[in-house]
Amino acid sequence: MNLIEVKNCYKVYNNGVTAVADFNVSIEKGEFIFVIGASGSGKSTFIKMLYREERPTNGSVIVGGINVAKLRNSKVYKLRRKIGIVFQDFKLLPKLTVYENVAFALEAIGMHSKEIRPKVVKALENVGLKDKARSFPNQLSGGEQQRVCIARAIVNNPKLLICDEPTGNLDPDISQEIVNILENVNKEFGTTIIMATHDREIVEKMKKRVLYIENGVLAKDYAKGSYKVHESN
Amino acid sequence: MKAIRILTRGIRDALKSVFRNFSLSTAAITCSSITLILVAVAMIISYNIKNITTNLEKELTIVVYLKENRTEDQVATILNDLEHMQNVEKREYKSKEEWKLEMKEYSDTFSQALEFLDANPLLDSITVFVKDVKLLKETTEQIKTYDFVASADYGEGMAENLVAIFNVVEKVTIIIVIALVLVTAFLIGNTIKLTIFSRRGEIDIMRLVGASNISIRLPFLFEGLILGILGSIIPILVTIYGYVLLYDHFNGHLFTAIIRLVEPFNFIFYVSGLLAIIGAIIGMFGSYRAVRRYLKI
Known part of the structure; x- marks a missing residue:
């Protein structure tokens, strides 16, 4: 069974702008997918619909068996617990330590503190930040902050990890490091990863499936390893 | 168990927030204290008038x-x-x-x-x-x-007029009490609104990691409740000590022997209890309004 099933999906904003039109895509469990496209192509809207930050105007978006289009506001949290999300701007809480930032995600869903500790330690190990558990976000480099963000996203073992331009603020070496961590998560835990990015070098290098979005339409669905930077433009 | 955890977490976060935004909380508590003191005065006047009127009516x-x-x-x-x-x-x-x-x-x-x-x-x-x-x-x-x-x-005239005047005074005090209660609720709501804004980042992350609506909203509701109850402490003290002093000072009578004040015990405890309840309710009401308006989930 596919983890994500998008059928005839449209998103029209209140101001009349059509962000996504007639979108169809299936994503299997355990896939690692890049989503690329110019700014304003509808890439972010597509990503946001997956975690129900935006609701499709028409069509269906099914994530892990939940139809996002029909999901009521009060039930959104059920979907979010199955998903980890990583952002370009990290969204870490400056007054909490690295450990507390990761633990916050579990506390927020009412987990017992005894269960929280081992999970947080493991998540920090996975991103190589166990030694920085007591540091505050402003004491970390950009790459390290993004790793904390990944740890927070994977701490509850989500089925799906959505990354919205996670390397947007980072230099090429660090970006590669982040993508490597994501690949590890994908391989080790079988977590499905969807990553929106502008970094086409990395996309080509990783040889994964690539969704190329243009003007709100899925212009091309590249199979594993078939994406080449110079061909796409 | 989970519900209890969410509840205790809500209370803990609310208390933290009250202390973290100390100046804001102090402002809200001071405002609600002042209002509740006025509410207490209005309640004492109103209750005494009711008592006097009933006594007068009995003697007519x-x-x-x-x-x-x-x-x-x-x-x-x-x-x-x-x-x-x-x-x-x-x-x-x-x-x-x-x-x-x-x-x-x-x-x-x-x-x-x-x-x-x-x-x-x-x-x-x-x-x-x-x-x-x-x-x-x-x-x-x-x-x-x-x-x-x-x-x-x-006793045509005098008795009738007195009862009529007292009735008007009683109605006016009730209207004032209601107005003050609404003002306090608004003030507390405003404080909660500011805390919601100052905790935007935290709320966003809670939403993203799948915290349920109740666990996001609960701390703010508790914060309103705590502010309301803290705001009622000074008015309660003022009521207890102030009324006993007043009663002793006038020997239980106002102007003439006919106008008898209500005896302080258990009256002051009854008023204090009501003040705490009113504080709690307006705190909750204020924060509920703020949460409804500014915490869209």
């Missing part, structure tokens, strides 16, 4: 004098009629002979004067206690229709 009676030439039958008729009249609580009949005896006992001067006269110059009287003071006038008019009734009076 119709005094009926029968004509000198009344017959025994007529006395029996009117007593019987009064007994069955709807607005009459009870009636006390005193014949002119009884009056004479009473007056003789009252003083020697009266005694000598009455001895001097052959006939008894006094009249029979009936004191009528009514059930509803508002119908006092109607009942008096009804009694006056008997042709052997010399007069029927009930």
